[in-house]
Amino acid sequence: MAKAWHLVRRPQGLPTIDDFALHALPDLPLETDQLRVRNHWLSVDPYMRGRMNDAKSYAASFQLDQPMTGGAIGEVVESAMDGFAPGDIILHMGGWRDGGIIGLEMTPTKLPADLLAAGMPPQTFLHNMGLTGGTAWIGLLRIAAAKPGDTVFVSAAAGAVGSAVVQIAKAREMTVIGSAGGAEKCAWVKDLGADAVVDYKAGPLVPALTEALDGLGKSGVDVYFDNVGGDHLDAAFAVANDFARFAICGMIDVYNDGKSEEMRHLIRTIPARIRMEGFIYTDQFFDCMEEFYADMAGLIASGAVTMRETVRDGVEAAPDAFLGLFSGANIGKMLVRV
DSSP: OOEEEEEOSOOSSSOOGGGEEEEEOOOOOOOTTEEEEEEEEEEOOTTHHHHTSSSOOSSOOOOTTSBOOBOEEEEEEEEOSTTOOTTOEEEESBOSBSEEEEEGGGOOEEOOHHHHHTTOOGGGGGTTTSHHHHHHHIIIIIISOOOTTOEEEESSTTBHHHHHHHHHHHHTTOEEEEEESSHHHHHHHHHTTOSEEEETTSSOHHHHHHHHHHHHTOSSEEEEEESSOHHHHHHHHHHEEEEEEEEEOOOGGGTTTOOOOOOTTGGGGTTTTOEEEEOOHHHHHHHHHHHHHHHHHHHHHHTSSOOOEEEEESGGGHHHHHHHTTTTOOSBEEEEEO
């Protein structure tokens, strides 16, 4: 019998394992437009923290004592939905569970058979060919309108989104400075091609960024891709060139405490004429989906874009994997292998 994680209480601050409970799902016959799936991979992502609050946002809140949802790769076991047959490998939103029944509301999509046949691992559609890679591509190229020759600063550059930003920018002949926490993560970001890496755990960011820019012979940053907020965003204000563009993707620094951010260098938005724009992946993805898939598939095939996966095994590990996102436990994409 399939099992799914339920949110049993709204977290106050950083979630704990006691906020979740694993329950069996009913084993019912299929109705029209339903699939029975066996999940192989589950995605956990920082945005899910916002869904645990009972507050208005771009993504609906998780309902208490109901199965949680999220990205997943699964195999169709039984089908009552046109276009799907047993054995199909699909991307869908029935995550946080090892399988069960899903309907059209879980947006099942068959993975491209040609890419799978060419050897692309299915879980790639949970990172570089999916939400995180698409977020990186849209934010860098469409929101920030980054172009060859730009100097790009990327926070959380060792994460799933940030690492993709680093590699997409380098593939388009940009100078890249990444920020990461600790020697191992910084070394990996450097291996991805970043021209300089700042260890945010080693000291204040503004002097470190200034030193990195001086070492590269750059006057400042033209593009900032924000996954963190807080000190990183403030430091980006401090070192921004005139007419810099900021793509605001996430602010993991404040997802759990909700405290107001002190921006000492915010005033620079005026004299530097900085343009800052928040964005949501789904607002733009369907307009550029074919272009993204073609471009990213080519980058992956050429080796220009890779991913390091941090994997936890078993559906029972899903909450621990999710909580690890907030303690820096992942390098690259955090996944649960079912």
